[in-house]
Amino acid sequence: MKKSFTLVELIIVVVILGILGTISIEILQNTFQNYIKTKELNKLAFKTDLTLNIIASKLQNRIKNSVIAVECNATLPASNSQSCINSSMKNFITVSNLDPTNSYKYPVLEWLYVPIYAKRGMWDSAKKSIQPGWSGFVDLKLTDVSNNDEYNITSPDSNFTIAKQIEKAWFDSWGVPNSGDVFADKFDVLVFSGSDGRGDFDDINNSYGYYGNTATRVFELNNTSDTKLNIKAINPSNSTTVYEGYYLVRGAMAIVPVYDASSHDYNLTLRFNYFPWNAEMYMEGNSTLLATHVTQFKFKEEGGVVRLYLCITAPQAKLTDFNLTICKEKVVF
Numbered sequence: 001m002k003k004s005f006t007l008v009e010l011i012i013v014v015v016i017l018g019i020l021g022t023i024s025i026e027i028l029q030n031t032f033q034n035y036i037k038t039k040e041l042n043k044l045a046f047k048t049d050l051t052l053n054i055i056a057s058k059l060q061n062r063i064k065n066s067v068i069a070v071e072c073n074a075t076l077p078a079s080n081s082q083s084c085i086n087s088s089m090k091n092f093i094t095v096s097n098l099d100p101t102n103s104y105k106y107p108v109l110e111w112l113y114v115p116i117y118a119k120r121g122m123w124d125s126a127k128k129s130i131q132p133g134w135s136g137f138v139d140l141k142l143t144d145v146s147n148n149d150e151y152n153i154t155s156p157d158s159n160f161t162i163a164k165q166i167e168k169a170w171f172d173s174w175g176v177p178n179s180g181d182v183f184a185d186k187f188d189v190l191v192f193s194g195s196d197g198r199g200d201f202d203d204i205n206n207s208y209g210y211y212g213n214t215a216t217r218v219f220e221l222n223n224t225s226d227t228k229l230n231i232k233a234i235n236p237s238n239s240t241t242v243y244e245g246y247y248l249v250r251g252a253m254a255i256v257p258v259y260d261a262s263s264h265d266y267n268l269t270l271r272f273n274y275f276p277w278n279a280e281m282y283m284e285g286n287s288t289l290l291a292t293h294v295t296q297f298k299f300k301e302e303g304g305v306v307r308l309y310l311c312i313t314a315p316q317a318k319l320t321d322f323n324l325t326i327c328k329e330k331v332v333f
Contacts, residue, residue: 007210011199017324040324041324044325047326049131049275051268052310055270056308058113060332061333062112062253063199063208063295064198065198065199065201065204066191067095067109068092068093068095068111068210069092069097069106069109070106070109070110070254071105074259080172082105084245084256084259085260085310086283092106092110093106093204094204094301095301095306096300099220103298103300105190108254108257109299110253110255112191114247114250115167118133118134118163120132121166122162122166133158133163134155134157135155135157135249136193137155137245138154138242138244139155148233149232149238151232152228153230154229158226159226159227161223161250167182168180171187176273176286182201182320183222185276186234186278188221190218190229190247190249191217191247192219192245193246194243202237209235209278211281214234214238215233215276216234216235219231220232220234234277243297251273251275252272252275253270255268255269256271256282256287257297265293266295267289267292268290268292268294268297268310269288270290271283271287273286293312294310294313295311296310296327297309297310306331308330309329309332310324311315311328313325
């Protein structure tokens, strides 16, 4: 006859099974948590990469000498008059002058934007080829000086009628009121390349019209033909020079952090379709959301190269104990 288990033996078996069960549950919990963390980190990495790539794609088409950092208080909610979205402050410096002691005061990145699609142009059925909107080159031999900072220039291989059509379509698509002539509205202007291709530049305070300052290096346009322009400085200074290269400029762009008091982090927004030489600031432009739950957005410039640093955190309450945050850096030439 088989001997039955004693009570002590049964208790030992139950205890062992309980221990094994507890260990198994902990293993399953850890496995699940690791899966959730890995999945969330992958999502954060993708989101951070995507945001940096979008910003970089805009910065690639910048006037390099126009890049500035704007002062505002990024820790205040959007409703506050001193926040970055409502700030009445008009202080700014060139990005190359940022350093660890002052970078926190200047959280907004701003620059003049060059419209690449207007440069590429459109299909010309008669020529059976793509007709560029603007070539970026001036025939200096055909340049006439009218008077103080006013010139008549010829740009070979350009078609400014096409450039205006493309730019008007852009502004119409974003609901920007216009007269139908983006040159007459001074939505699109001209900036010469300067001797180094970084944009003609005198001083950051008087070159591009930022925050009520003068725009001595920005020219309003009037196309007298598809390849000819009459250009005049927004603020004549009798100090400009005609260079062989130029850029068509479609307003300015800005990356603006907006504090979210509910989550204690930032929404990163892109501001565009505003015109500093028309006395406009980024608050008056169109806005689109780039990323939410941003904990850090930093930038600096060295030798014309912009370095971007971005951190994004996981928003889910169940993941906050793990402090899941991804930080990445990108260089824009």
